[in-house]
Amino acid sequence: MSGKQSSALTAAPLLRRHAPVFAALGDETRLTLLARLCERAPCSISQLAADSPITRQAITKHLRVLEGVGLVRAEAIGRACVFELDAEPLERARDYLALVSQQWDDALARLKAFVEKKT
Amino acid sequence: MSGKQSSALTAAPLLRRHAPVFAALGDETRLTLLARLCERAPCSISQLAADSPITRQAITKHLRVLEGVGLVRAEAIGRACVFELDAEPLERARDYLALVSQQWDDALARLKAFVEKKT
DNA sequence: TAAACATGCAACTATTTGGTTGCCTGTTCC
DNA sequence: GGAACAGGCAACCAAATAGTTGCATGTTTA
Secondary structure (H helix, E strand, O other): OOOOOOHHHHOHHHHHHHHHHHHHHOOHHHHHHHHHHHHOOOEEHHHHHHOOOOOHHHHHHHHHHHHHOOOEEEEEEOOEEEEEEOOHHHHHHHHHHHHHHHHHHHHHHHHHHHHHHHO | OOOOOOHHHHOHHHHHHHHHHHHHHOOHHHHHHHHHHHHOOOEEHHHHHHOOOOOHHHHHHHHHHHHHOOOEEEEEEOOEEEEEEOOHHHHHHHHHHHHHHHHHHHHHHHHHHHHHHHO
16 A cells, blocks of 8 residues: 555664664674573573683673663672573564565565566 | 583574674664665665765665675666665574574473472 | 672773765766 | 766774773672
């Protein structure tokens, strides 16, 4: 319907919400941390740093980035700071990709129908 | 099974493949370009730049980033350089998120079962 | 209580990134 | 052929990022 689209995907607020999550996912170290938390959660900063070639402070920074977009939650337990994954933003990101992908498939189908009609 | 996991998610090659795609998606401008290409493709650089507050050269750089991870394909048509979306990397990224999300749900379920058994 | 541990904070560095401007080349179209 | 258009290339800039080191603080635990 209508030649006037733009709607769902380009709506600025939607983009502004998703871009930071993808940016947070766009780093190998952070992706590794997420995977690690996904398999053996919860983990303290030191535990996570022990598995990594980089320093504890670097790991902390990465964890704060992930926390900033809601991909992990931190809880202080005694002297340790324990992190746990939160899959919700992950699912929203996945849904967004599915939406774009779907919309593109639809566009291709419309194009195909148009071409065939013309022939 | 087995307590020795790590496998699927932390495997280095997998991470190395996905991180750059997420990084490419982690910018509002590029997300806007993708959405735009998804709705009215194919588009030339100038067309895309006309919709944007930033310069043509900046748009070009962003398009090259997207092209670098295979999210778009470029084709020279006369003097114009026309871009089209490729949904395949998008779907792989989506699948990866789904996998992490799924694995996390499983981990939660195992934890819950463990706690209940203990009680 | 003292040692060992877990973390936070701050300063600093190097690299990457997002953006710009200026200029040059190739392509349409009148 | 010449004007207008589409794009490439290169130099440059400012801000953000990924990483480091050094040190101070709170928490276990022997």
